[in-house]
Amino acid sequence: MTNIKLVNHSSVLIQEGNNIFFDILKLKHLGKNVIIGKTVRIRQPEKVSIGDDTIIDDFTYISCAAEIGNNCHIASNVSISGGKGKFTMGDYSTISNGCSIHCASSDYRECSLDLPSIPEEEQFGGEVANISVSDYVTVGAHSCLLPGAQLPEGTAYGAYTMIKGNNKLSPYHLYVGHACRDLGEREKIHLIEEFKSKKEKEK
Numbered sequence: 001m002t003n004i005k006l007v008n009h010s011s012v013l014i015q016e017g018n019n020i021f022f023d024i025l026k027l028k029h030l031g032k033n034v035i036i037g038k039t040v041r042i043r044q045p046e047k048v049s050i051g052d053d054t055i056i057d058d059f060t061y062i063s064c065a066a067e068i069g070n071n072c073h074i075a076s077n078v079s080i081s082g083g084k085g086k087f088t089m090g091d092y093s094t095i096s097n098g099c100s101i102h103c104a105s106s107d108y109r110e111c112s113l114d115l116p117s118i119p120e121e122e123q124f125g126g127e128v129a130n131i132s133v134s135d136y137v138t139v140g141a142h143s144c145l146l147p148g149a150q151l152p153e154g155t156a157y158g159a160y161t162m163i164k165g166n167n168k169l170s171p172y173h174l175y176v177g178h179a180c181r182d183l184g185e186r187e188k189i190h191l192i193e194e195f196k197s198k199k200e201k202e203k
Helices: 187-201
Strands: 003-009 012-016 035-037 049-050 065-068 079-081 086-089 098-103 131-133 173-176 182-186
Touching: none
Parallel strands: 049 065, 065 086, 079 098, 086 131
Antiparallel strands: 003 012, 003 035, 173 182
16 A cells, blocks of 8 residues: 655644645644555545544545544545535544445435536435444444444444444444344453553553
8 A cells, every 4th residue: 555644843744745636734634643545535625634543545535524533544445425414433443445434315215316416506305414433433344334324332343234324223232234233242342441441541
């Protein structure tokens, strides 16, 4: 993977290399020790905040407002879209490669005309709702998050899982499949609790 690593120098952000698709200096906020793949595309960088020690791999695309926490990993070929919607990601969470996250979607039962290629005053229908991924969440490869999805702390999602806004999800549970089936509580939750306690003492 070809990366850009950003470092602080006299309170001025210095680029070590050049991103092809957007101006990193226009990001709303950029934390320390962030690595962003050279081919990452962020269409509205002024609406995107990225926390400390976070990595975003090549060929990821972000077109909506986003707030990404500390120590996160967004793997390659992830798409985060949503027009007027916003994507929020907590600390120590990961989105595996090939995932698609949609803060906005057309309506399929009712007719809608909400394409970005149509003037806003002529658009109708569709759904827009913010998506939130809490701390310590793992989203498996090629999973799909639909408008309004709220992923609680410590949850994990197997590859190809679909998460909808109306799913009732419990912290530290494992979910799989198109129906987002609950496989029960994850094992070794105490390891996360010990890690959290350690981090609190370091503050």
